[in-house]
Amino acid sequence: MSKLFKLKQWLTLEDAAKRLSTTLGGQVTVADILQLALDGSLRLSVNFVNHAYAKCCRRVPIKEATYQEVPSIENPAITVRLYKGPRTDSEVFEYKDGLVKLIGIYTLSMVGAERLDVDHRLQMETSGPVVTLIDLDGTFVENGDGYIYQVRDIHQDKKISADNSYPAGGLPDDAVLVMRTSDITRFEASLDAEDEEPSKTNTTERENLLKMLGGMALLLAEKGGKYKRGNKPNAASIANEVSELIEHHPNSNLYGMSTRNIREKLSEAIRLLADS
Structure with a gap:
């Protein structure tokens, strides 16, 4: 492992592809990295070059999350659960008050529109179709502090505040996809372990x-x-x-x-x- 690699906290996708090409003994492309990220084999991050705004959310198991029973819009005779934030099958992302500013490197959570951004980049790298799907829950990132952050856009000509914000449909145009060197090391270690005998x-x-x-x-x-x-x-x-x-x-x-x-x-x- 080079000393320069150890010193760096992250690499561009192009440099990460070069690094993995050396590790695997064959050519690895940016498209390969994007596909592996979509498959869940490695983690991607994003560099918020000019910062972004977000809502900080608590990650609460869905069985422990609080909710209200409200009439369904489609059928008022039926009630549905209204949680305090977006949800997956297993978790609820409960909003905290206010907005926070995201600066620097954050890991893509791959549970919302950020996954569509990665898929779109993959299609562009491989001359595939444009991804037209949307995710109404927004775009999510994390940084290892136990919270998950929903990236927010601000209504035009409005004061920057939580009330004047809404879930971003994707990563900002000036945000750059990168890979943390720790995630590259983790991925390489997983490849080395595949040849080891399973635990008894x-x-x-x-x-x-x-x-x-x-x-x-x-x-x-x-x-x-x-x-x-x-x-x-x-x-x-x-x-x-x-x-x-x-x-x-x-x-x-x-x-x-x-x-x-x-x-x-x-x-x-x-x-x-x-x-x-």
Whole structure:
């Protein structure tokens, strides 16, 4: 690994393609990177060169999210759930007050219109069709602090405020897609691990390891603050901290250590400990 690569926090997609071409021993194009990102094999980020505005959102499991029952627009006789922000099948992004300014590098969440932007760029790289789909929930990015940010546009000739903003239909025109060097390292580590023999850990050993993990999460939650949500450990915040710590640990093996994977394992561990 070159010293310059270690010093850099991110690479352009073109430089990332050159790096991976060397790693894989064959030509890797920007289109390959975009396709791998859409497939979920690697993470892309965006550089907000001239900043952007966003709503900061809490990530709340959908079973724990608050909502109101309101009449359906299509059929007032039927009620629907109105959450405090956009939602996926498993989470609700509950809005916090006000707007925040995004400057620098943020990771694409790949749950909203940012995914369509990546697909559009891929189609342009491969002379494909124009992507005309839209995502009404907007564009989402994150930076490892446990929150997710919905990029907002400001109504023309209006004061910059949350009330005068609306969900952006895509990334700003002056935003640049990039790759964090830590994500490149993680992807390379995952390729090296594919040739390794799978773990022989049996079910009992795995459950015991998960229980120990759950116990450590409970211990950390006792300190309160961002590590606790209600009476339970905040798996998302703990996972983000663990992921950041591992990324900066020298010679660490990053295979299987994505923030999402850590969060899922923590949630599983806490459930297993509660049921035992």
